[in-house]
Amino acid sequence: MREASLRPGPAPAAATMGEPGPRGRFGGYGGRYAPESLVEACREVEEAFREAREDPGFRNALAELLALHAGRPTPLTPAGRLSRELGVRLYLKREDLTHTGSHKINNVLGQALLATRMGRRRLIAETGAGQHGVATATAAALLGLEATVFMGERDIERQALNVFRMRMLGAEVVPVTTGSRTLKDATSEAMRHWVGATAGSHYCVGSVIGPDPYPWMVREFQRVIGDEARAQCAAELPAGVPDHVVACVGGGSNAAGTFAGFADTTARLTGVEAEGGAGAARGRLGVLHGCRSLFLQDGDGQIVEAHSIAAGLDYPGVGPEHAHLRELGRARYVTVTDDEAVAAAVRLARAEGIVPALESAHALAWVIRAAGDGGLPAGSTVLMTLSGRGDKDISTLKELL
Incomplete structure (x- = not known):
């Protein structure tokens, strides 16, 4: 489908792409719609992220990883x-x-560092094309963490190379056989798994989706x-x-x-x-x-x-x-x-x-x-x-x- 018009848009607002507003919203979008156990886990992630981004030690460690490891x-x-x-x-x-x-490595290195700061020793992730899964497995190997990656069965078939890379890096790849067996279903399974694993695991969301603070946090790492x-x-x-x-x-x-x-x-x-x-x-x-x-x-x-x-x-x-x-x-x-x-x-x-x-x-x-x-x-x-x-x-x- 082609767009109806390519007319110039309005001048940018100064506050565009700043922090989300009340309840983690960008205008009327966003928020934190999740089971109570994940609401508390998200609060912990938000608190840790806000502290980390103000900490020169965290910022310097991330900048060093991005330069020396990500290139x-x-x-x-x-x-x-x-x-x-x-x-x-x-x-x-x-x-x-x-x-x-x-680009997935940018966000994952940030979240993996945040996970270690929070005392989490295991990363949970979803992946579609496999690039976020590979980045998660890579960061986990680098920082000595465990990694579990949920991936739709259909995507496992069409992205076999990345599945092999994840497993070679030491990650567990969990096939998702429900629904369309693609990214949406992998995300749903990863979130369900996190419900029972919040104490020792960090859900490393791969895109600007999910409950607050993830859309904002992932954007800031990217x-x-x-x-x-x-x-x-x-x-x-x-x-x-x-x-x-x-x-x-x-x-x-x-x-x-x-x-x-x-x-x-x-x-x-x-x-x-x-x-x-x-x-x-x-x-x-x-x-x-x-x-x-x-x-x-x-x-x-x-x-x-x-x-x-x-x-x-x-x-x-x-x-x-x-x-x-x-x-x-x-x-x-x-x-x-x-x-x-x-x-x-x-x-x-x-x-x-x-x-x-x-x-x-x-x-x-x-x-x-x-x-x-x-x-x-x-x-x-x-x-x-x-x-x-x-x-x-x-x-x-x-x-x-």
Whole structure:
């Protein structure tokens, strides 16, 4: 589905992408909808996070891990050949070059450090594409923690490489056989498991979803993407900021982290969803996985299963802050199809020598489309977060090409 309009949005509000308001809400979205045992666990996580982010020792330890273990800062790469083909100046924020191959490591290192600070020795995680699971297993191995990762049976089949990586790193991978056997169901099982394991375990949520403080906390751990990109753009671009900032959106953590660096600028923010998982573009208000946001639903208010060729976008909703940004008009949310994403992945590989994750290829597919139909005027500067590399998707691509 194409967006109805690409008219400029309103000027950014100063408070956009700050702390959530009362009861952990971004406007009317967010909150803490959870069983009582998890409400208390979330309070403990919030208290620990607020203390940690004010502690120079914690901040320095995280910065050191991000530099020495994750490989930050990641480059801002001009896509020269593709820019000439499209008639825009495209820059790629290269999260695919981090250790483990995606932006997920940023958030996981932060939460793993927080878990050790809280005395938790075990990490629980959900994963769809497997990248969050790999990052969790990696951080657990690095810090001497246990890791249990819940993954839908369907995703285990299509992401076999990442399943092997998790197990090689010492994590337990638990197949989820209910529902669609994808990310939504893995998240549900991980939360159910956490109910009986709050004393010694920390639930390492992988996206800007879940009960408060997770949407805010995950965004803050991911905002290193946007903060780095903002400084790099200031040094690289004549205007200091790009005209457009684009990122793919499932739950939406790489987009939230990127947008956070530019929310107070004139840059237009665009989140790109899968056509079959467009929570922001076509969702309705509802509650799932502990928060109030926009979700795909049927006429009776039941959650509708999402579909995407990219396992990381196979989620029927969007994080509450994205719902809020959409309502404010500060960000727009558009969709692309599986076929468009595959074509974009091939085009980037052949133009720039970069094989992107299929999740990231969705963002590029929209850039290609908008450059062709006038949605991105000729000469525009576009920053796109390349959230992950495509190693995990080679088997899928091989079957299609």
